Structure formats: structure tokens, C-alpha cells
Amino acid sequence: MMCVAALALAGAAAMRAAEADLILHNGKIVTVDAGFSVQQAVAIRGDRIAAVGSDQAILSAGSGAHTKLIDLHGRTVLPGLFDSHVHPLGGALSEFRAPLPVLDSFAAVQSFIRQQAAKTPPGEWIVVPRTFPTRLRELRMPTREVLDVDTAHPVMFDASYVVVVNSLGLKRSGITRDTPNPARGEIVKDAHGEPNGILKNAQSLLKGLKPEGQFTEREQLQALEEMLQRYVAAGLTSIGDGAVQENEIHLYRTLKAQNRLPLRVTMTWWHNAAKPIEELRKEIQSADVTTNSGDEWLRFGAFKINVDGGMTIGTAYQREPYGPFGAQLYGKTDPLDRGQLFESPEKLLAILRIARDAKWQLSAHCQGGGAIDGFLQALAALDRESPIGPTRSHLIHASFQSPAAIAEMKRMGVLADVQPAWLYLDSPALEKVFGNDGMRYFFPLRSYLDAGIGIAGGSDHMIGHDKNRATNPYNPFLGLWTAVTRLNTRNEVVHGEERITRAEALRMYTTGAAYRHFAENSRGSIERGKLADLVVIDRDYLTCPEDEIRRIEPVAVMIGGRIVHGGL
Secondary structure (H helix, E strand, O other), rough: HHHHHHHHHHHHHHHHHHHEEEEOOOEEEEEEOOOOOOEEEEEOOOEEEEEEEEEEHOOOOOOOOOOEEEEOOOEEEEEEEEEEEOOOHHHHHHHOOOOOOOOHHHHHHHHHHHHOOOOOOOOOOOOOOOOOOOHHOOHHHHHHHHOOOOOOEEEEEOOEEEEEEOOOHHOOOOOOOOOOOOOOEEEOOOOOEEEEEEEOOOHOOOOOOOOOOOOOHHHHHHHHHHHHHHHHHEEEEEEEEEOHHHHHHHHHHHHHHHHOOOEEEEEEOOOOOOOOOHHHHHHHHHHHOOOOOOOOEEEEEEEEOOOEEOOOOOOOOOOOOOHHHHHHOOOOOOOOOOOOEEOOHHHHHHHHHHHHHHHOEEEEEEEOOHHHHHHHHHHHHHHHOOOOOHOEEEEEOEEEEEEEHHHHHHOOOEEEOOOOOOHHHHHHHHHHHHHHHHHHOOHHOOOOOOOHOEEEOOEEEEEOOOOOOOOOOOOHHHHHHHHHHHHOOOOOOHHHHHOOOOHHHHOOOOOOHHOOOOOOOOOOOOOOEEEEEEEEOOOOOOOOHHHHHHOOEEEEEEOOOOOEEEEE
């Protein structure tokens, strides 16, 4: 019976292959289907996969007169990879006019300031590009004294939700010991009660700071297109833009209309939760789009707000205070400081209810454990009104998990959007803050999978062009390697019990990401009827030495049946 069934399947595959425009054969086709099967050949018709199987099954029907045959010479083929969370426009513009400096120490930061001071008119602001204290050699947030290396210019050190300004910057902005904290922000004071230059979620207080870089629409379109092409070269065929507003939406739509969109994009619609609730209600309810509006090239995904700040700058809202090393690393002065929670539980629930009623998939940036718990509590309240699972709502980042939170995610069917490379880059500094026990559930991939929680892999790329040296590297093979090894920059294993297998890691960047984006019927695996999005790589992902996973390079990338990068 098994032989009869196998022959029947082979015959069906051969008949479908006979209609193919293109056949890739003599390869190792990692299908990532339900059984994670590995085949030899794939047939493509138009922009879809017509058949997958053995060389004999696919080739025996005899290719048509117009069928192109490509011998893979044993190379491995994966489904096109899907980075679930990137910020392409920011990354694109960050080096559009000039390369970024390497800022890995106070000395490097000061050298950059001196260089900029030599060519900046006195009195104009100097902005140090985004840098995190967790990645500085000193493992310490700079204060105004570090930036006072130049006194003729106000200086701002950009650390995302936190900025640091020098003494002249404080003076220019009128920030003194008596200046009240802005809503949702903090002016950090030293032991004498004077501002030390660290401003948490308080950049709005700065005076005379011009928007970084003035770019025309033409420049933005060019920069965005080129960044998306870099993603393709890295092996990505689909991305999720982690936060779009009107400008990004317009740019994507323009690229698509001009046939310049290099890969498939799902847009996450971001809202500033600090706005009055009625203003947010009007924005959400008046929109003519919702989750899944669009097509396979450009569509809308989730609705997003930010619940807390960032772990690399000490504003992620934790369950416990950051402790003594947190005071050094992040420049904290309050021993009870747990980070920043941006909105009250009541407002958070109200915003999410409005978006849910407008048929949006719900998501939130929540890094610290306290923020995770708060978002899950809001989802639980909505779940009592109507099951939240079918919406595929998800936590974004969720860096510091707990068994209780994971159990609650499982109960409701909530997904996780994760960034494995942060473990590689930031765990050495974070372990000094939270200790080994505190890092136990830092990106707990094994625990997620064992609980049956769907996970989508991403990078949160936002600054820099190089796939390996960007502030958040977007090389998907670095993410895969980190998920499999849990090694950090010091070559230390961070809670090896949370390792996952190569197959499980690959699913994060294929079927897992596709499911999170409601695209599992067309993307994520190499199966008949799905889009012919493939990446041919230079070594065997499943069997190469473990350390080589992060060094894998795409040989060719195919989207919709067309080779768009490299060649075969």
C-alpha cells in the first residue's frame, strides 16, 4: 500500500511539474512543511510552486519546451525568510548621506563630537547617533560631563527613549534643578539635585534641536528602496515593518505603484498612546483599512502601541527595581526605579478595546516583565468579552518573561514576536543588572514552544546598513544561530535549557512569522500552491557545523518565481 501511495504521489507531482516554467533540481529542498520534509526538486509555474519532490518525480514527466531547468549542484534551498519586525526607513536614512561611526566607548563618542564640532557652526546642536550603554565598553550611561568634551555646541547623545545632553544643551533648553518632569518623562538629577544630562522620555524639553536630517520624498523613496534591497540580499523575502504612520504608508504605496517594492511588506500601524483617548478613537475608527487590508505585496498587519521603554536604556518596566548595577549602567538615582510604564491600565485597555472593535490584530511593545504583565491583563479583559486567540494578537519583544506570563499567553492563544540577536549582543551587560537567575526567562524560546506558543523571529533593525554591524543586525542567520546556540558576544551560553533545534529556529523565520502575519496559506514553506519565494544558500543549514550557521550567505534569492538577487 505504501509503495502504491508513493507512486501515486510521485505521479501527481510529475504531472504538475510538467506544467512548470522552471524546475530547480539536484538540490536539498528544505520544505518546512508540517513534516519538515527534505526533497530534491521544486517546480515553479508563474509565481507559485507547482510541485515538490524527488528529482525522478519532478523531471520524469519531461519538461515542456519552455521549461527552464536549473541544476542546484547539491545546494540547500530554504523558504524565503521573513523578518517579522524591522524599521526600514530609519535604517535607510541613518547612513543615506554618510557612514555611521563605530561608537563602542566614551572615547569613541568624544572623538565623534570633536570631529562634528570642527565642521558645525558654534551654537548648533551636535547629535551623537543612536547608541546603547549596554554596548559601550564602560557599561555606563554617559552623563553631561562625558559630553562636555566640547563646550561651544549643545550636544545630544541619542539612546532612543533616553537622551543625554551636555551642560550647554541643558542651559540652552532652560533645564534646571527646578524644571518639572514632563508627562511620562523624567529629568534625572545627580547627588546634589542638579540635572546630570540624562532625560528619560523628555526630549521634548530640548530647545533649538532641528529634526535630524531633512530628506526630500525622492530621497526617502530611494533610501527605503535600497534598504529593502539590502534585506533581500540578506535572504529576506518578506518583512514586517514594526511601526508605520502616514509618511511610511505613503512611501510604501508609492514604491508599489511604481513597481519598485523589492519584497513583501506587512505594515504595523503604530499609534502614540499619549494622545487623548478621543483623538485616538477618531483616528482608529475613521481609518479605511484594518488588519489584512492589502495584497501579498503590501498589506496591513497589527495595531501597535508602546507600553514601556527599552531594556538597553533602563526604561523597560520591570517587576523589580533595577538594582545597584542598573544604577551605573543606566544612570539611575532612585533605588526603587523599575523603568517607565507609559500609560495607566485603564487607558491601555480602552485603546486596545477600540482597536479590537475596529477588527485590528493587537500588539504592543512591552520589554520589561511589568509591562508584559500589564499588556496581558488588558488582553485578558478583552478575552472575557470575546476570545482573543483568533486575532493572533501578540507581545512585541517581551524580553523578560515569567512562567506565569507564559501560561497566560498559552491560555489565551497569544503569540510572541522575538529578537534573538539581542541575547547575543546585550546579555553580558544585562546579566550584571539582573543576575543569572534574573536572565532565566530572557527570550525563553524553548519554554514558548513547549507551551505551544507561536513565535515569530525578527531583528528590530532600525539603524545602520550593514546586516551584521547594524545597531540591531538584520542578518537572519545570526538570529537563527543565536536561537540554536544561545551564545553571546563573550562566547557564553545564556541558559542553555532554552535552546531550540535548527528546525524550530527556521520555523520562527518562516512558518512562524507567516502565521503571525496571517500569511501561512501563501508563504513560509515550500509547498504546492504557495508563492515561489525561496533562498538558495552556500552551505547546508541543517548539517553544517553549528558556528557556521551565522556565516551562511545567500547564493540566490527568488520572489514570486523570479531570481531577484544573485544567480544560479
